Amino acid sequence: MYACTxxxxxxxxxxxxxKKVAELAGVSEATVSRVLSGVGTVxxxxxxxxxxxxxxxxxxxxxxxxxxxxxxxxxxxxxxxxLPKVNxxxxxxxxxxxxxxxxxxxxRGYDLLxxxxxxxxxxxxxxLFRTQKVDGCIIIGAQDVPSERAALAELREGNHPFCxxxxxxxxxxxxxxxxxxxxxxREAVRHLLAQGCRKIGFLNGPAVYSNSKDRxxxxxxxxxxxxxxxxxxxVLLGNYxxxxxxxxxxxxxxxxxxxxIDAIIAANDRMAIGLLQGLKESxxxxxxxxxxxxxxxxxxxxxxxxxxxxxxxxxxxxxxEAASRLLDAVADQDGSAAFDVKLPVKLITRASSSAAGxxxx
Amino acid sequence: MYACTxxxxxxxxxxxxxKKVAELAGVSEATVSRVLSGVGTVxxxxxxxxxxxxxxxxxxxxxxxxxxxxxxxxxxxxxxxxLPKVNxxxxxxxxxxxxxxxxxxxxRGYDLLxxxxxxxxxxxxxxLFRTQKVDGCIIIGAQDVPSERAALAELREGNHPFCxxxxxxxxxxxxxxxxxxxxxxREAVRHLLAQGCRKIGFLNGPAVYSNSKDRxxxxxxxxxxxxxxxxxxxVLLGNYxxxxxxxxxxxxxxxxxxxxIDAIIAANDRMAIGLLQGLKESxxxxxxxxxxxxxxxxxxxxxxxxxxxxxxxxxxxxxxEAASRLLDAVADQDGSAAFDVKLPVKLITRASSSAAGxxxx
Numbered sequence: 001m002y003a004c005t006x007x008x009x010x011x012x013x014x015x016x017x018x019k020k021v022a023e024l025a026g027v028s029e030a031t032v033s034r035v036l037s038g039v040g041t042v043x044x045x046x047x048x049x050x051x052x053x054x055x056x057x058x059x060x061x062x063x064x065x066x067x068x069x070x071x072x073x074x075x076x077x078x079x080x081x082x083l084p085k086v087n088x089x090x091x092x093x094x095x096x097x098x099x100x101x102x103x104x105x106x107x108r109g110y111d112l113l114x115x116x117x118x119x120x121x122x123x124x125x126x127x128l129f130r131t132q133k134v135d136g137c138i139i140i141g142a143q144d145v146p147s148e149r150a151a152l153a154e155l156r157e158g159n160h161p162f163c164x165x166x167x168x169x170x171x172x173x174x175x176x177x178x179x180x181x182x183x184x185x186r187e188a189v190r191h192l193l194a195q196g197c198r199k200i201g202f203l204n205g206p207a208v209y210s211n212s213k214d215r216x217x218x219x220x221x222x223x224x225x226x227x228x229x230x231x232x233x234x235v236l237l238g239n240y241x242x243x244x245x246x247x248x249x250x251x252x253x254x255x256x257x258x259x260x261i262d263a264i265i266a267a268n269d270r271m272a273i274g275l276l277q278g279l280k281e282s283x284x285x286x287x288x289x290x291x292x293x294x295x296x297x298x299x300x301x302x303x304x305x306x307x308x309x310x311x312x313x314x315x316x317x318x319x320x321e322a323a324s325r326l327l328d329a330v331a332d333q334d335g336s337a338a339f340d341v342k343l344p345v346k347l348i349t350r351a352s353s354s355a356a357g358x359x360x361x
Numbered sequence: 362m363y364a365c366t367x368x369x370x371x372x373x374x375x376x377x378x379x380k381k382v383a384e385l386a387g388v389s390e391a392t393v394s395r396v397l398s399g400v401g402t403v404x405x406x407x408x409x410x411x412x413x414x415x416x417x418x419x420x421x422x423x424x425x426x427x428x429x430x431x432x433x434x435x436x437x438x439x440x441x442x443x444l445p446k447v448n449x450x451x452x453x454x455x456x457x458x459x460x461x462x463x464x465x466x467x468x469r470g471y472d473l474l475x476x477x478x479x480x481x482x483x484x485x486x487x488x489l490f491r492t493q494k495v496d497g498c499i500i501i502g503a504q505d506v507p508s509e510r511a512a513l514a515e516l517r518e519g520n521h522p523f524c525x526x527x528x529x530x531x532x533x534x535x536x537x538x539x540x541x542x543x544x545x546x547r548e549a550v551r552h553l554l555a556q557g558c559r560k561i562g563f564l565n566g567p568a569v570y571s572n573s574k575d576r577x578x579x580x581x582x583x584x585x586x587x588x589x590x591x592x593x594x595x596v597l598l599g600n601y602x603x604x605x606x607x608x609x610x611x612x613x614x615x616x617x618x619x620x621x622i623d624a625i626i627a628a629n630d631r632m633a634i635g636l637l638q639g640l641k642e643s644x645x646x647x648x649x650x651x652x653x654x655x656x657x658x659x660x661x662x663x664x665x666x667x668x669x670x671x672x673x674x675x676x677x678x679x680x681x682e683a684a685s686r687l688l689d690a691v692a693d694q695d696g697s698a699a700f701d702v703k704l705p706v707k708l709i710t711r712a713s714s715s716a717a718g719x720x721x722x
Binding site: 074075082095102103105106111112113114115116118133273299300303304305 | 435436443456463464466467472473474475476477479494634660661664665666
């Protein structure tokens with residue numbers, strides 16, 4: 001526990017140690033005391049050299065003292081929203097992204113520090129760096145609200161390495177790894193049109209998530225492509241929970257029975273599954289009366305009745321890509337350029353979208 | 362950054378500060394320097410008083426310096442196995458347990474530090490405490506193997522607070538939170554017998570998990586209760602993965618077609634679902650030719666065809682119970698007694714176990 005006892009060594013001894021370490025590390029004595037006392041900032045490379053020299057001279061600092069001097073926690077932070085009544089890890093989206101992050105962090109020798117954020121809790125992300133709890137952080141479920149924008153701006157000002165997952169901010173070039181949801185929804189609409197559907201509805205999530213906006217854009221673009229009008233009354237809103245999909249089922253059933261829609265795309269599988277359950281209860285047959293497409297291609301969609309057509313999003317890859325690029329940035333804080341990755345998605349067709357439209361055409 | 366600069370202050374100044382802080386905190390100057398220099402151990406309560414006094418005298422230590430002195434990380438560690446080809450968070454079991462742990466840690470002001478362990482990696486859990494990365498740790502997926510027993514013994518010797526989830530060791534009274542799997546399997550067998558089944562098979566997991574042994578015991582006890590013989594050839598082995606259940610389907614199908622079994626209990630839902638898929642491919646109708654019961658009552662079992670009867674295990678509660686009891690122990694390391702909790706389970710009956718036996722009797 002050398003670095004700890006440094007504080008209580010006699011001044012003469014401290015001077016002696018400083019001198020020896022400085023010689024061995026090839027730095028000034030002032031630098032050595034900055035490193036060993038944890039005062040002031042020192043280039044990481046230099047700090048490492050000093051620590052190494054101290055070690056060679058059998059002044060073995062404690063791990064905490066090392067992190068103290070190197071300003072390193074060895075932790076990769078992941079900021080997650082605390083969703084009311086949702087077991088976060090039980091949602092396919094968070095599960096897969098975290099698995100990808102965890103696998104990569106492990107490979108890179110980092111531990112994962114999970115930081116849960118209550119909806120109304122102040123977002124003081126920079127403090128995680130000030131208190132050296134993390135060396136970098138990934139933010140999942142970030143929303144486009146003023147408090148979040150402020151917190152991210154503070155991270156940027158502090159030059160703290162961070163990365164957004166599945167979220168973007170107009171006018172900001174923050175590090176981000178995302179899926180190409182826009183193309184995904186375009187593909188989904190094209191597929192439904194090919195099935196003979198002409199009246200395609202859309203159950204979207206909140207606009208505070210850039211993904212919701214991307215999906216809506218893709219949906220509109222594909223309609224325009226086919227010279228079909230965009231009708232606002234065919235667009236419903238949920239909050240990405242299964243319950244919200246279930247709650248919209250009555251409205252969707254009414255639209256189907258009134259002949260106003262013959263297909264619907266849900267912005268994630270959870271809402272699609274809630275919708276599927278609700279439509280069953282309303283006597284509407286998915287895959288016959290109406291075509292249904294979800295998004296995520298989560299493990300559950302193979303098991304629904306009928307199996308659900310869904311847009312496969314590589315969440316695991318998104319997580320590992322975010323972690324590996326962020327940890328590169330952590331290792332090389334000056335040299336690293338901002339990154340903005342969009343991974344491709346793929347439509348997986350199943351019975352829920354089988355020629356529903358045509359049977360009615 | 363007072364505590365940091367303490368090491369480089371002139372001796373006279375240090376003496377003065379020590380004196381003032383000691384007076385205000387009502388402790389000896391020796392204690393003050395122990396706390397502020399981070400040397401030697403001090404009762405946590407005392408350390409807090411000293412830190413508070415230092416703060417009142419405008420010597421504000423950095424958060425890291427505080428943790429340094431208080432020997433606190435503010436992190437609750439969770440040790441998880443790295444399962445080959447399994448996205449950990451995507452398994453219902455880990456997802457729910459972690460959600461319960463995370464929710465409680467959050468409420469108690471702790472962050473969650475996830476520590477992934479490769480199957481063959483040395484298990485040096487005590488080092489997490491030596492390097493002050495965690496204040497307590499929960500171990501999930503612990504196995505009854507020598508390396509694990511050694512690592513736990515070291516934690517015990519170091520008086521480091523830890524808790525096992527869903528695992529027990531004969532002859533050790535480690536803190537543990539578990540589900541009553543034994544009673545669960547007994548209930549499952551009784552239910553099958555009530556359905557008219559008489560030849561009940563069992564697909565279990567590896568014996569390195571105490572749960573596997575508990576379930577087998579419950580299975581045997583219920584058979585004995587009914588004066589039915591325990592036949593080893595009716596017990597198959599998987600590894601709790603869906604694949605392993607799928608791989609055993611051919612063997613199970615053969616047993617069913619030969620009339621050797623009319624029902625089977627799988628030790629978790631993942632294996633049950635793999636089995637269900639494999640049996641379908643072999644032309645064996647679950648719920649008609651054979652009754653099937655899973656364990657966990659994970660979210661997927663409602664969606665299988667037929668829906669799966671399963672033993673509901675309160676994984677979320679197990680996680681939150683483990684976290685809250687462990688954090689109590691962390692707060693009161695001397696006063697806390699060892700705990701050993703077993704939460705009740707509940708059989709949820711669905712079509713997969715509907716009077717299969719009787720149709721054949």
